[in-house]
Amino acid sequence: MISLALVSLSLLAALSSSLAAPKNSTYYNPILPGFHPDPSCIFVKEWDSTVFCASSSFNAFPGIPIHATKDLQNWKLVGHVLNRREQLPKLAETNRSTSGIWAPTLRYHKKTFYLVTTLVDDELPQEDASRWTNIIFRGTNPFKPSTWSVATHFNFEGYDTSPFWDTDGKTYIVAAYAWKVQPGIFIAEANLETGKVGNWTKIWDGTGGMAPEGPHIFRKDGYYYLTAAEGGTGLGHMQTIARSKRLHGPYESNPANPILTNANTTSYFQTIGHADFFQDASDNWWGVALSTRGGPDYTYYPMGRETIMAPMTWKKGEWPHFTQVSGKMNGWPMPPPNKHIDGDGPFIAEGDDVDFAPGSKLPAHFTHWRFPNATQFTVSPPGHPNTLRLTPSWLNLTALNGNYAGPSGQAFVGRRQQDTLFTYSVDVDFKPKVAGEETGVSVFLTQNHHLDLGIVMLEGENGLAPHFRFRGESYIPVPAPIITPVSSNWTDHKLTLQIKAANMTHYVFSAGPAGARSQLQDLAVVSNAPVSWGFTGTIVGVYCTSNGGSGTTEAYISNWKYIPQEQYRD
Ligand SMILES: *[C@@H]1O[C@H](CO)[C@@H](O)[C@H](O)[C@H]1NC(C)=O
Ligand SMILES: *[C@@H]1O[C@H](CO)[C@@H](O)[C@H](O)[C@H]1NC(C)=O
Ligand SMILES: *[C@@H]1O[C@H](CO)[C@@H](O)[C@H](O)[C@H]1NC(C)=O
Ligand SMILES: *[C@@H]1O[C@H](CO)[C@@H](O)[C@H](O)[C@H]1NC(C)=O
Ligand SMILES: *[C@@H]1O[C@H](CO)[C@@H](O)[C@H](O)[C@H]1NC(C)=O
Ligand SMILES: *[C@@H]1O[C@H](CO)[C@@H](O)[C@H](O)[C@H]1NC(C)=O
Ligand SMILES: *[C@@H]1O[C@H](CO)[C@@H](O)[C@H](O)[C@H]1NC(C)=O
Numbered sequence: 276m277i278s279l280a281l282v283s284l285s286l287l288a289a290l291s292s293s294l295a296a297p298k299n300s301t302y303y304n305p306i307l308p309g310f311h312p313d314p315s316c317i318f319v320k321e322w323d324s325t326v327f328c329a330s331s332s333f334n335a336f337p338g339i340p341i342h343a344t345k346d347l348q349n350w351k352l353v354g355h356v357l358n359r360r361e362q363l364p365k366l367a368e369t370n371r372s373t374s375g376i377w378a379p380t381l382r383y384h385k386k387t388f389y390l391v392t393t394l395v396d397d398e399l400p401q402e403d404a405s406r407w408t409n410i411i412f413r414g415t416n417p418f419k420p421s422t423w424s425v426a427t428h429f430n431f432e433g434y435d436t437s438p439f440w441d442t443d444g445k446t447y448i449v450a451a452y453a454w455k456v457q458p459g460i461f462i463a464e465a466n467l468e469t470g471k472v473g474n475w476t477k478i479w480d481g482t483g484g485m486a487p488e489g490p491h492i493f494r495k496d497g498y499y500y501l502t503a504a505e506g507g508t509g510l511g512h513m514q515t516i517a518r519s520k521r522l523h524g525p526y527e528s529n530p531a532n533p534i535l536t537n538a539n540t541t542s543y544f545q546t547i548g549h550a551d552f553f554q555d556a557s558d559n560w561w562g563v564a565l566s567t568r569g570g571p572d573y574t575y576y577p578m579g580r581e582t583i584m585a586p587m588t589w590k591k592g593e594w595p596h597f598t599q600v601s602g603k604m605n606g607w608p609m610p611p612p613n614k615h616i617d618g619d620g621p622f623i624a625e626g627d628d629v630d631f632a633p634g635s636k637l638p639a640h641f642t643h644w645r646f647p648n649a650t651q652f653t654v655s656p657p658g659h660p661n662t663l664r665l666t667p668s669w670l671n672l673t674a675l676n677g678n679y680a681g682p683s684g685q686a687f688v689g690r691r692q693q694d695t696l697f698t699y700s701v702d703v704d705f706k707p708k709v710a711g712e713e714t715g716v717s718v719f720l721t722q723n724h725h726l727d728l729g730i731v732m733l734e735g736e737n738g739l740a741p742h743f744r745f746r747g748e749s750y751i752p753v754p755a756p757i758i759t760p761v762s763s764n765w766t767d768h769k770l771t772l773q774i775k776a777a778n779m780t781h782y783v784f785s786a787g788p789a790g791a792r793s794q795l796q797d798l799a800v801v802s803n804a805p806v807s808w809g810f811t812g813t814i815v816g817v818y819c820t821s822n823g824g825s826g827t828t829e830a831y832i833s834n835w836k837y838i839p840q841e842q843y844r845d
């Protein structure tokens with residue numbers, strides 16, 4: 276009788292637990308499509324069980340975007356850590372397109388958010404200490420970007436710096452030493468308020484892959500787990516892990532390393548690595564990492580390094596296991612959809628339909644390259660409601676040498692390409708007078724990699740006249756410029772300029788009179804290979820320049836649209 280009761284009781288328990296057990300989720304990678312590399316994410320119970328993620332921004336400004344979610348499905352841009360020039364004036368001085376903010380780590384400790392990162396001057400050799408500006412930002416409310424502090428500097432000749440709080444109350448920073456000088460993961464005690472750091476000691480060499488980097492430490496089941504990326508951020512990228520009972524090691528490598536990689540596979544998702552881990556409200560583990568959608572062929576990947584998420588199984592005392600990354604994922608159960616999130620930015624999958632209404636500001640997800648000169652961007656100036664006025668910069672998008680813009684800035688503003696297929700268009704009111712004056716739309720990767728369709732004042736058969744000009748700048752071969760006079764029927768009109776990712780490999784640049792889509796003419800069909808390069812991802816936007824000349828004619832941009840059309844995931 277007793278045993279029967281026990282059986283039926285346990286049956287009941289099993290039944291009710293299986294009834295209560297939520298189902299695994301289906302979700303899609305990348306979770307943050309487009310230029311969102313080197314993710315670092317935290318789950319913060321005290322902030323209504325929200326997950327916050329930071330990513331690298333290189334020379335983009337505002338820099339270090341923070342995305343938030345409450346359901347692991349709907350990700351919203353809630354602000355940028357680097358949002359004021361005085362926080363880090365040196366961002367204006369970096370020379371080279373691959374310079375700027377590399378790899379942030381976001382953490383929350385005793386009611387404070389910490390963002391630890393490195394401003395890298397990639398022009399300088401790795402052994403030059405001034406190449407590495409290591410910094411800490413402290414914040415109290417990620418939904419109010421103005422609460423992020425100015426940068427506190429600390430000394431370290433390397434990058435990928437990550438804070439760790441030990442159980443004895445001591446604080447450390449773990450980081451990657453300049454790998455060309457001395458590859459390895461180093462640690463030092465640190466004061467995150469003052470930037471004072473102790474002696475740096477090497478604690479792990481990694482497993483032998485090139486450039487051990489992106490370290491994070493997790494304390495679990497009596498071990499210190501140290502995870503890092505190796506192999507470089509290209510096709511050989513991978514994530515490895517080691518553990519020790521003592522913070523300073525010796526660390527024992529997981530015999531099953533790497534724990535996460537798509538190297539040597541045919542997956543569309545390549546370069547996976549630079550992972551961070553977090554535990555959700557149900558205590559399930561997840562990893563985020565960067566990935567490039569380009570397949571092993573690795574030729575067409577204009578969106579660059581994006582953020583993916585993968586479920587982790589991490590049993591007590593055991594090594595963690597990842598689910599292999601693909602476009603469609605099966606993972607731990609997720610909380611029900613919840614889009615009640617503060618902050619200014621859009622949800623990641625949204626497009627744009629921006630009318631630059633009087634009294635409005637540039638949307639939170641609009642981005643510049645290095646610090647903008649604010650006088651060059653005016654929303655709804657007097658007499659021109661519902662426009663964005665661009666005052667030309669002397670420099671064009673290539674700037675001084677393709678690497679540097681000097682203090683005068685470039686009149687450019689855009690938004691990240693986040694979709695394999697999309698259509699971006701604006702209307703442009705521009706009446707150039709002086710030779711060289713130009714305004715247009717660009718697929719901008721860096722100052723030395725961009726594809727532009729401009730309206731430019733050029734000497735033509737009948738004298739000085741506005742022309743459409745497609746022009747590309749890249750280390751990878753680009754088509755010769757395509758130049759055609761603006762039809763005399765159109766010169767008194769506002770014009771529409773459009774960039775469409777018509778397929779996975781090519782952009783179509785079109786122009787025509789505004790308000791007459793049927794008259795749009797395709798002017799150039801261009802491969803995206805020339806903007807598949809480096810560490811960043813493409814930004815589509817508008818620019819206005821005198822091309823080094825004397826022109827001062829302003830351009831009025833209106834009817835800004837970015838329509839997401841398709842996401843390729845395999
Ligand atoms: C940027 O680097 C180039 C190439 O090394 C150099 O010629 C130029 O002077 C540098 N510019 C600045 C502002 O540092
Ligand atoms: C740091 O290193 C220096 C030089 O090797 C040494 O003199 C000093 O005692 C060390 N400090 C600590 C706290 O280990
Ligand atoms: C990929 O294959 C190459 C060549 O066999 C090998 O050297 C490398 O370790 C492999 N990478 C990974 C992450 O498995
Ligand atoms: C649910 O997801 C976890 C994490 O990936 C996995 O370990 C488990 O096998 C999945 N369960 C089912 C029923 O698919
Ligand atoms: C900012 O732009 C305005 C308008 O183009 C220009 O007059 C000014 O010189 C620029 N500021 C700097 C620091 O170059
Ligand atoms: C301008 O418009 C006229 C009348 O619609 C048309 O006949 C002519 O071909 C157009 N010219 C150009 C260059 O498009
Ligand atoms: C994309 O379009 C271009 C131009 O029409 C064409 O040359 C190319 O083959 C297309 N690529 C794919 C993958 O369809």
Ligand SMILES: *[C@@H]1O[C@H](CO)[C@@H](O)[C@H](O)[C@H]1NC(C)=O
Binds near residue numbers: 669670672673674822
């Ligand atoms: C862009 O600016 C640079 C330097 O100011 C100049 O050499 C180059 O010719 C300009 N490009 C165009 C298309 O005018």
